[in-house]
Amino acid sequence: MGSRAKSAAVFRRAKELMPGGVNSPARAFGGVGGEPIVFASGKGAHLTDLDGNRYIDYIGSWGPMILGHTHPRVVAAIGEAVARGTSFGAPTAAENELAELIIAAVPSVEMVRLVNSGTEATMSAIRLARGFTGREVIIKFAGNYHGHVDSLLVAAGSSAATLGVPNSPGVTAGTGKDTLVLQYNDAPGLEAAFAAHGDRIAAVIVEPVVGNMGTVIPNPAFLAALRGLTQRHGAVLIFDEVMTGFRVAFGGAQQVLGVKPDLTTMGKIVGGGLPLAAYGGRADIMRHVLPAGKVFQAGTLSGNPVATAAGIATLRELGEHPEIYARLETISARLADGLTHAATAAGLSHSITRVGSMMTLFFAPAPVVDWPTASHADTARYGRYFWGLIDRGVYMPCSQFEALFVSAAHSDEDIEQTIAAAAAVFQSPEFTAA
Numbered sequence: 001m002g003s004r005a006k007s008a009a010v011f012r013r014a015k016e017l018m019p020g021g022v023n024s025p026a027r028a029f030g031g032v033g034g035e036p037i038v039f040a041s042g043k044g045a046h047l048t049d050l051d052g053n054r055y056i057d058y059i060g061s062w063g064p065m066i067l068g069h070t071h072p073r074v075v076a077a078i079g080e081a082v083a084r085g086t087s088f089g090a091p092t093a094a095e096n097e098l099a100e101l102i103i104a105a106v107p108s109v110e111m112v113r114l115v116n117s118g119t120e121a122t123m124s125a126i127r128l129a130r131g132f133t134g135r136e137v138i139i140k141f142a143g144n145y146h147g148h149v150d151s152l153l154v155a156a157g158s159s160a161a162t163l164g165v166p167n168s169p170g171v172t173a174g175t176g177k178d179t180l181v182l183q184y185n186d187a188p189g190l191e192a193a194f195a196a197h198g199d200r201i202a203a204v205i206v207e208p209v210v211g212n213m214g215t216v217i218p219n220p221a222f223l224a225a226l227r228g229l230t231q232r233h234g235a236v237l238i239f240d241e242v243m244t245g246f247r248v249a250f251g252g253a254q255q256v257l258g259v260k261p262d263l264t265t266m267g268k269i270v271g272g273g274l275p276l277a278a279y280g281g282r283a284d285i286m287r288h289v290l291p292a293g294k295v296f297q298a299g300t301l302s303g304n305p306v307a308t309a310a311g312i313a314t315l316r317e318l319g320e321h322p323e324i325y326a327r328l329e330t331i332s333a334r335l336a337d338g339l340t341h342a343a344t345a346a347g348l349s350h351s352i353t354r355v356g357s358m359m360t361l362f363f364a365p366a367p368v369v370d371w372p373t374a375s376h377a378d379t380a381r382y383g384r385y386f387w388g389l390i391d392r393g394v395y396m397p398c399s400q401f402e403a404l405f406v407s408a409a410h411s412d413e414d415i416e417q418t419i420a421a422a423a424a425v426f427q428s429p430e431f432t433a434a
């Protein structure tokens with residue numbers, strides 16, 4: 001790997017212009033130390049930085065790039081949309097097309113509203129659940145991240161987990177008091193919360209497969225409690241599928257798990273790499289959104305024609321080629337096996353979690369099932385693993401508490417190279433010394 005002098009120079013200037021030098025905190029490498037790499041371009045499964053170094057990319061823009069970077073069909077669709085006009089603030093036929101694709105793909109979604117970010121989707125879904133039920137309390141789970149919505153920034157995962165910000169300054173105590181935080185995978189805890197507050201609970205929001213404390217898989221008892229208790233007490237079950245939607249299967253985690261939530265939030269893949277997200281679900285609930293109903297939610301750029309075109313092209317490509325998911329499963333399983341084998345050979349205590357093409361290698365002593373078990377992971381060791389891989393041309397998530405993503409553009413050779421690089425890192429003096 002060559003010099004990163006140009007990256008360093010750009011980042012030095014960026015720190016004077018933007019807080020921490022970035023426009024989103026996870027990019028600042030707080031979870032692994034050192035300075036972020038500044039990128040010039042991406043193609044397929046590979047990224048090239050400003051200094052001309054090339055990396056196999058497992059961040060995929062934190063999820064959206066399931067087809068790889070600059071996929072020809074997506075690039076063409078964006079170009080054609082730009083030429084027709086970038087924003088009208090009025091209905092377009094393309095919005096119908098994307099809504100139809102989403103409704104056909106996601107089992108529980110009957111109506112949908114397009115927004116601009118995952119944060120906006122979860123914020124809007126929470127407001128809708130409260131407006132629909134006339135109740136105030138929201139249940140969320142420790143280590144789950146739902147964007148930077150005030151009421152959901154309590155015990156949040158993602159960069160909030162990485163940076164150790166359980167409660168952000170600026171979130172009022174009043175906002176926090178209507179949010180109950182429970183442990184993930186704790187069915188008895190959920191039952192106790194409903195027993196105590198059942199008639200005040202508007203919604204339970206959950207990552208049906210967690211990505212934002214690293215990948216964590218739900219247990220069957222927890223899933224049954226989520227669906228059963230919300231139904232019995234008239235609360236809205238919200239699956240936050242911003243990460244898992246169109247990722248773990250075309251129909252998202254709800255298709256894999258066989259559980260239908262009342263509302264679903266989507267982002268990342270649904271926008272094909274442009275700023276677009278969505279929330280949707282039962283028609284009787286969605287009809288409460290303005291102007292069909294009274295729950296306010298609006299957006300100047302919502303359903304933006306360029307972003308919508310990128311989403312349509314991405315979903316069409318995925319929908320027309322189910323073999324993409326079969327291949328993602330095969331190469332992701334191979335990567336997980338290879339990483340486990342390398343870690344075992346090096347005598348490292350670890351635990352690997354995977355659903356489809358999202359996975360996490362935890363340097364943790366026991367299986368990771370919730371935030372307390374995730375938080376035992378050795379983050380310093382993860383940092384040495386991350387930098388060892390960077391030196392060998394592999395760009396992994398820059399935090400122990402973020403899932404890695406395999407894309408359809410990763411070749412068998414990319415996967416084998418990554419496994420070999422990890423094995424080399426585990427044996428290197430830089431990794432074993434500390």
Ligand SMILES: *Cc1c(COP(=O)(O)O)cnc(C)c1O
Binds near residue numbers: 120
């Ligand atoms: C990324 C993410 C969000 C936030 O989406 P943004 O587009 O970053 O606002 C919300 N929920 C989950 C599960 C996510 O992974």
